[in-house]
Amino acid sequence: MRKPLGMILRLSAVFLCLFLSNLPNGFSQSIIINEVAPTNNTFLDEDEETKDWIELYNESTEIVNLENWTITDDKTKPQKWVFPAIDIAPKDFFTFFASGKDRNTLLTYRTILQEGDACKYLIPNATTPSNWRTIDFDDTNWNGGKTGVGYGDGDDNTVVPYRTRSVFVRQTFTVTDLSKIEEIIFHADYDDGFAAYINGIEIARGNITGGAFPPYSAGVINDREAELYKGIVPPKFTLKNVMELLVEGENVLAVQVHNVNTNSSDLTIIPFLSFGTKTPLTIGSEVPHFLNLRPSFLHTNFKISNEETLYLFNAEKELQDSLFIPIL
Numbered sequence: 001m002r003k004p005l006g007m008i009l010r011l012s013a014v015f016l017c018l019f020l021s022n023l024p025n026g027f028s029q030s031i032i033i034n035e036v037a038p039t040n041n042t043f044l045d046e047d048e049e050t051k052d053w054i055e056l057y058n059e060s061t062e063i064v065n066l067e068n069w070t071i072t073d074d075k076t077k078p079q080k081w082v083f084p085a086i087d088i089a090p091k092d093f094f095t096f097f098a099s100g101k102d103r104n105t106l107l108t109y110r111t112i113l114q115e116g117d118a119c120k121y122l123i124p125n126a127t128t129p130s131n132w133r134t135i136d137f138d139d140t141n142w143n144g145g146k147t148g149v150g151y152g153d154g155d156d157n158t159v160v161p162y163r164t165r166s167v168f169v170r171q172t173f174t175v176t177d178l179s180k181i182e183e184i185i186f187h188a189d190y191d192d193g194f195a196a197y198i199n200g201i202e203i204a205r206g207n208i209t210g211g212a213f214p215p216y217s218a219g220v221i222n223d224r225e226a227e228l229y230k231g232i233v234p235p236k237f238t239l240k241n242v243m244e245l246l247v248e249g250e251n252v253l254a255v256q257v258h259n260v261n262t263n264s265s266d267l268t269i270i271p272f273l274s275f276g277t278k279t280p281l282t283i284g285s286e287v288p289h290f291l292n293l294r295p296s297f298l299h300t301n302f303k304i305s306n307e308e309t310l311y312l313f314n315a316e317k318e319l320q321d322s323l324f325i326p327i328l
Contacts, residue, residue, distance in 0.1 A: 030060040031069075033312055033323040034093065038304045046294040051099035052304045056312070058088040066094075068315040073098075073302050078313050081300040095297070102301035107182055107276035109293050110284035112173050113253060115228075115270050116157055119147050120170045123160060124216035124256075132168055133213075133254040134200040135247075139170050147171070150191065150257070152266025155229040163262045166216050169269060171253045180277045181242050187272040187291055189227055189234035192260040193220030194269055198245045198253055204237040208258055216256075223260045226268040233292045234270070 034057035037043070040050045054071070058064050065087050072080035084104045088094045120142040122128065131137050145158030149169055152162070160167055175181070186204050188194055193208035202212070210218030227234050239245065257269035274287055276296065287293045304310065306328060312321045 030058060030062070030064050030320075031066075031088065031312065031314075032057050032059060032321045033310055036304065036310065036323060036325055038306055038325055039328060044294070045097050045099065045299070046296045048292075048294070049099075051097045051101075051299070053095055053097050054300075054304070054310065055093055055095045056088065057093050058090055061090045063090065064088050069320070070313045070317075071300065072311050072313075073304060073308050075309070075311050078311065078317060080302060083298070086298070097297050097299045098302060098304045099299045100301060100303045101299035103296065103299040105182060105278060105296070106298065107278065107296040108280050109185065109274050109276050109287050109295070110281045111272060111274045111287045111291075112284040113147075113171050113271060113273040114285070114288055115148055115272070116146050117171060119145055119149065119158070121145050121149050121158065121160075122168045123164055124166060124168050126216070128168065128216055130213070131200070132170070133197040133252075135172075135250060135252045137170075137252075142170070148189070148268055148270035150266065150268035152264075153191070153226060153229055153268060155226065155268060155270070160267070163264075164259065164267055165262055166218070166256060166258045167267070167269065168216070169255045169257070169271070171271070171273075173251055173253065173273070174283070175246050175248055175251055176283065177281075178243070178246055178248050180279060180281065181246065181275045182240075182278060183276040184239040184242060184245065185272075185274040185276060185293060186237040186239065187234045187274075188237070188255070189268065189270040189272075190224070190257055191226040191266055191268040192222075192224045192264065193218075193258045194255055196253065196255045196271065199247065199251055200254075201245055203239055203245065204235075206235060214256065214258070218256075218258055220258050220260050223264070226266075226270070228270060228290070231290075233290065234272075236291075236293075 035055040066083035067085035069083040120139040149158045150156040195205040
């Protein structure tokens with residue numbers, strides 16, 4: 001159902017008549033530029049940013065596929081931004097952002113690893129092998145548990161001893177079709193500092209010292225509280241280099257968490273790993289609602305502003321609709 005999206009510009013009947021009169025004779029409209037927001041402060045994209053947006057409307061009684069349609073703010077460059085294969089149902093709307101981010105792939109998300117999943121963990125020392133982050137490392141003798149791992153806040157499924165300075169955690173997962181994965185989303189709820197790796201390659205860190213591959217004794221920058229148990233979304237890390245990180249078959253997420261000092265009252269690491277794909281995956285589970293991981297949107301490679309005109313062309317490069325944006 002169509003919902004209002006904050007500050008919008010409605011195409012008036014007068015404008016519509018003017019635009020229709022400029023179309024080639026005999027050309028029948030199906031898709032129109034219905035609403036535009038060159039100033040948006042309410043509608044969030046997947047990055048939780050308020051960017052310009054455009055809404056299209058399918059006036060026809062048929063499904064319209066937008067593949068190879070284009071939209072532009074420069075009539076001399078009609079192919080400025082090209083739509084992917086997106087269907088708009090009859091009498092339905094489609095909203096996308098004019099943000100300049102240039103994203104033409106819609107993604108759905110599945111969470112592969114989340115709180116409560118099985119893990120192997122170790123309280124490390126100077127003799128712990130440095131290759132513990134890699135997939136071929138043998139963790140048979142490590143302890144078994146479930147994430148989160150830590151002590152002190154009542155938010156840990158696996159409790160380690162009080163005064164623990166650091167913990168190494170490993171979780172394996174299987175990828176059956178690497179070609180489907182467009183991006184990786186990693187969330188880490190942690191106290192006090194962490195570094196995370198996929199198959200030995202660092203993907204994220206926070207509040208930790210020690211340079212590349214921090215040792216078991218690495219310190220943290222300052223005292224930091226976990227956030228999830230307080231209802232706050234934990235830090236999010238978006239990874240696009242999928243082919244460099246993942247392999248077909250078994251993979252490993254390795255995370256090290258460090259305490260501010262041995263007198264600290266708490267320690268926590270709760271990792272989440274999600275995949276963004278063009279087609280839904282059968283592995284994993286629905287993304288936990290508290291991660292606030294929004295579905296992706298399309299984003300043009302240009303932004304919109306007052307006193308300019310948008311032009312919409314169909315796949316045959318014919319002008320389908322246009323809209324002048326006055327000063328709002």
